[in-house]
Amino acid sequence: TDKASLLAKVVQRVKELKEQALETTELDNLPSETDEITVLSCDYSGDGRLIFKASLCCEDRSDLLPELIDILKSLHLKTLKAEMATLGGRMRNVFIVAADKDHSIESVHFLQNALKSLLERSNPSDRSKRRRVLDHKIIM
Numbered sequence: 001t002d003k004a005s006l007l008a009k010v011v012q013r014v015k016e017l018k019e020q021a022l023e024t025t026e027l028d029n030l031p032s033e034t035d036e037i038t039v040l041s042c043d044y045s046g047d048g049r050l051i052f053k054a055s056l057c058c059e060d061r062s063d064l065l066p067e068l069i070d071i072l073k074s075l076h077l078k079t080l081k082a083e084m085a086t087l088g089g090r091m092r093n094v095f096i097v098a099a100d101k102d103h104s105i106e107s108v109h110f111l112q113n114a115l116k117s118l119l120e121r122s123n124p125s126d127r128s129k130r131r132r133v134l135d136h137k138i139i140m
Helices: 003-024 064-074 106-120
Strands: 035-044 050-059 077-087 090-099 134-139
Touching (some): 050 106, 064 090
Parallel strands (some): 035 134
Antiparallel strands (some): 035 050
């Protein structure tokens, strides 16, 4: 390949990387300074399972992910998609889950309550001075 075609490939790749960087820096996915729980009821899948989106924003700690996995397993929720972002000792987990066919809209409330207790179980000595507000949302 000649220098001009190589340069064109490099320029194209830089453009692609810029677009990817813009997509990943959406402010909605970055952790905020407040602890937040959001559980949004989405829809029913083609096979009748309830699908919903949940988000948890809190201080990053080593036991959080194993406890979160245990909660999802205990509620018989299947994770369809999960995203995690960390910034300055804070983390935001956003996940799309599906409930079994025999579960109702109450699964949304069970998950919200379980996430609330997960935040409340955190060790007070682990909490940063940033913790100001505990915000819970359920949107159906």
